[in-house]
Amino acid sequence: MSSGPEEFQARAGKDLMRGIDTSVPQSARIWNYWLGGKDNFAVDQEAGDQYARLFPGIFDLAKAERAFLGRVIRYLVGEAGVQQFLDVGTGLPTEDNTHQVAQALAPECRVIYVDSDPLVLAHAQALLVSSPEGATAYIDADMRDPDRILGQTVSLLDFDRPIGLLFMGVLGHITDDAEARGIVSRLVEALPSGSYLALNDGANTDAEFNRAQQSYDDTGAVPYRLRSPDEIARFFEGLEVVDPGVVPIPLWRPDLGDPGAPRAMNAVGGVARKA
Secondary structure: OOOHHHHHHHHHOHHHHOOOOOOOOOHHHHHHHHOOOOOOOHHHHHHHHHHHHHOOOHHHHHHHHHHHHHHHHHHHHHOOOOOEEEEEOOOOOOOOOHHHHHHHHOOOOEEEEEEOOHHHHHHHHHHOOOOOOOEEEEEEOOOOOHHHHHHHHOOOOOOOOOOEEEEEOOHHHOOOHHHHHHHHHHHHHHOOOOOEEEEEEEEOOOHHHHHHHHHHHOOOOOOOOOEOHHHHHHHHOOOEEOOOOOEEHHHOOHHHOOOOOOOOOOEEEEEEEOO
16 A cells, blocks of 8 residues: 655655655554555555554554544534644644644634654645635644744744644653653643643553554564553543543544444543643
8 A cells, every 4th residue: 555655755855755764664654554544665564464463453443543533623623612723743644634624613723733753744744734714734843842842833823712732642652651741741731721632542451452562662663652541541630521531532422423443442532621
């Protein structure tokens, strides 16, 4: 399914391609492969298939995470009235991206994507096209540097109005628990009252999932930490958690749309409001 280096060069430009290492698998491209996308290389497909041999449910999990994102955005725009979003660690654009779901409900929504991967940057510049009434922008920043994110965001979003802060399946890249909570807390602290934090992440509750992740980490790729449901829930401390709480993602408000694959119970997520 790989579109190959030539097509990537046509989209991204030679300068950006020089910053993309196609000799080792990369998590954003592997997730793109699991979601059925074309923006990946043979090395990513091989790594994705190896992972799936140990944990076949990974394809369901990838689709369930995307469905969870859509339901979260529909809740925040349609029920909570949020029209500004900061999507941290967005990954490669696929279908039903944050701005597409949000602006389908309220065209004036503003969405800021944050990532540090050069391939994500190339695709974001080409594909993340806003509605005329709203705005879509991309920040080239690492989520490990929340002050840099805030410094670039302050001119793009109105910090006198509520903002939806999203961490969708990315916090496991920060393997140290204190550092991960510190990043989330720093960004939440800067948000105005009435803002929301929404996140989901892989849970360490399945032996096959744990083995597959450990096997992937052992290849020398960037490791990913699967946390317990209680550890994931701690990211919401000090906030007002929205019903039904921090739960397996297919169980979070399935009435808002596609509930995601029912077997994909290996990721936990929720939404909480800053009072």
